Amino acid sequence: MKNVLVAGTFVIASALAAQTASAAEYYVVRDATTKKCTVVDTKPTTTTTTVVDNGMFKTKTEAETGMKTMKVCTN
Numbered sequence: 001m002k003n004v005l006v007a008g009t010f011v012i013a014s015a016l017a018a019q020t021a022s023a024a025e026y027y028v029v030r031d032a033t034t035k036k037c038t039v040v041d042t043k044p045t046t047t048t049t050t051v052v053d054n055g056m057f058k059t060k061t062e063a064e065t066g067m068k069t070m071k072v073c074t075n
Contacts, residue, residue: 024041024058024059025041025043025056025057025058026039026040026041026056026057026058026059026060026062026063027039027040027041027042027043027044027051027055027056027057027063028051028052028053028055028057028063028066028067028070028073029044029049029050029051029052029055030049030050030052030072030073031048031049032047032048032049032050033048035075037052037067037070037072037073039060039063039064039067041060043056052067052070052072052073053070053072055067055070
């Protein structure tokens with residue numbers, strides 16, 4: 001019984017870790033003072049940076065590629 005309980009706990013912990021990893025989001029943000037765009041992994045909560053266009057992506061590579069096509073980031 002103890003082994004089943006330990007195995008069940010392991011399965012649940014693994015599932016939660018996988019869900020967290022797959023829910024990663026990346027944002028293209030623009031700093032208001034420097035006017036530079038960057039990729040971040042958390043949605044900005046300050047007023048000094050704003051999300052550019054629909055700057056939410058599933059991977060960092062997608063965000064970096066998307067940033068190159070955003071007009072406000074290429075100026």
